[in-house]
Amino acid sequence: MTTVSDPVTPESQPPASLATPSRQRWWRNFKLLFARPSTAAGTTIVLLFLLVALIGPFIAPYGENEQIAADARQPPSSTHLFGTDRLGRDVFSRVVLGARDIFALAGLGTLLAVLCGTTFGLISGYLGGLFDEGLMRFFDSLLAMPALLLALLLLGTVGPSRNSVLIVIVIVYTPIVARVVRSVVLSVKNKGFVEVARTQGESLPRILYREIFPSVTPALTVEAALRFSYAIFLVASLGFLGVGVQPPKPDWGLMVSEARHDVSQTPWAMYFPAAAIALLVIGVNLMADGLKRVLQAPGHE
């Protein structure tokens, strides 16, 4: 929004940050994630979960579907940190191993949605006209339905599986990302540096990615973080409703759903995965909030 845009000196138009060596830029951006206490807390939570997702199989004491009949329904103890569920499965191991699933599904889904959404948003916003009109009305029709309802509809058609959940996340969130990107494109596409690039005869992809995309990144980063937190919810909700990841995968939503029948007997089997969902979503939201404050602050760049 406040990117440098002096039409007289086109060479200076890329934001200063892009001109600096990329390693430095990354480091500075990374430090931004710890700029405020709440952001730092959020980032720490997300990084911890990410670490758990990466090294999960090494720290989980038991397998995801390892059933120890003799240990069924044990409350939390030193052998079973989070207790065991009714089938004698270690809840701690399942929560730990489930982290990878949530990152794989929600993370990859968000990434793909951001990719698709950015491409559509850039092209649609820049080209305008009938293409823009058609695409946006189509996206509007998708957005008219609540995300969960749309997801249920799609899953009802393609059948529940991990891949379907991934596809559903992409379909549900692409329109939202595309609209955010498009709105930024509309605000910059008539600025001087873009027109200069156009008159210099630069190709369309080059204009989109070299000239316009940098202006989109702040808003896009915030949006991506927000989408990620919603995607976690969506994956968990679908798992809970039984149409997402199928048992006996340690999907957190599915674990909550399976354990809710036993809540009077083995409450720990429900509370720990539920807490994991809540904590991760809070972490991502705090991080997104911090990013928003930093990246979209008037003085930034």
Place this chain on the structure above:
Amino acid sequence: MNLLGINFRLHNKRLHFTWPLAILALTLLLVACGGQEPTTPIEAPQEAETTEAPVEDTTEAEADVATPSGAQDSLLRVAMQPMAIIDPAFISSDSEVLVANHVYDYLVDIDPQSNIIPRLATAWAISADGLKYIFTLAEGVTWHDGDPFTAEDVVWTYNRLRDPDIGSPTADLYANIVDVEATGDLEVAFTLAEPNPFFLFDLSDNHALIIKNGTEDATDFNGTGPFKVTNYSPEDRIEMEANEDYFIEGQPKLSALQVIFFNDETAAIDALRGGQIDLALRMSTSLFQSLQNEPGINTLEIPTNGFDLIRLRTDQEPGNNPLVLQALKYATDRGAILQLVQQGYGAIGNDSPVGPLYEAFYAPDVQPPTRDVEEAKALLAEAGYPDGLDLVLYTPDTGGRPDLAAVLQSQWADANVDIEINVVPESVYYSDAENNWLDANLGITGWGSRPYPQFYLDVMLKCDAIWNESHFCDEEFDALATTAGTSLDEAERVEAYRSIQELLAERGPVIIPYYFAQFGAISDQFEGFQLKAFAGRTDLRNVSQVD
């Protein structure tokens, strides 16, 4: 908002309002708002009675909330899965059979100990060759529309049930009937082609509810039964009131009956705890355990011959190779499954539908192979699958079936049989959808308890069986099943059932890891309730409210 509104009124208009009443009204509102059926006012006569407020203090406000019903009104509210089919010839689920069993009557009924007892037929005689059955019908029976019940109604009903063009699942069961004839106003004669020692049980098949001669629309609830339907709201509830003209004196003892539909067992049990329903007949073992020390609720448990089975289609790869079926038997630990999935309730299975409940026919010494992972691997290798198998397992989402799937996955993985689980809503699993219970290659199916074992063989395992979900066809088995089902010599039948159990344990297409117990939970405000092995056939005619 409502709460606030009422609070406001209480403080401003009725300063002398008695606090116990206010609290009661608020509590009821909270219960109403938090309950599973938010649109339904909660009938809570016992709570209303506890209020000590003087009569003149009753205001409109709480009259809306609590409608105390008189003591003579005894309403029993049963929680069940929603019903989809009304025509008795096609019903199958608990709720469908339960409703039909109270709107209509069977010709003969079955008591909780699996004995045949009179219902519309008060007496019967069987010819020496076992081919002719003559029934005497009860007098003074009328249909809910007022017309008298006659032998023609019975003839018409059974002709309809055995007509292949109507397409009731019973057409096969009654193929043996040559003729049904009214030999008097209240006398019916059945003639059979072959003797059938279980014929009286067949006549009391779940579908065999007597409907009125010439009925064109069999969904009109016009029965002779103990209750009349007053309101049916699909997906919500069905309301019935006692049939004042019921032909058995003193029955039913309740004045009204409601079946309230719940898609979710937990929600149903929560409603039972909260007093919105009085009786629940299906619940998971954990829910049953959680109700053990619940005040105001009595729990009951009986053994049944109901079971969950895992079956692989024998007309497709890899199940068309008998070695694969054997390998899966070796890979399964039935004892561990009983402990984990049923928490030890019920009995361990022997891969045959002839369970311990049928004492005369059950052979306890015939057992499927005990678990031996190496043997399972060896058999798979011999069958041409040295690297094991990858299979998709379909299971309905009810009862302990998803748990059973999870345990199986873990056990079979040891023998290199990797299964991917697909949990399907029960209504979809039993519909015409792709990979339904008759179509899926590998599936888990629950079978309700039946009063005699021949039924399972006839509809599930014979070559041309209507519900042959494993697509099993074995000539030796068919011959044994025919002997078991037709011989009038008891010893010969016992021997045939024994051979059947041996055959199924060795090379049968199904794994039956356990027979489950039937659970029930009822409010202690009611008495005279008896649990039945098949929940749908529960008989509520003798249930009454405690004064």
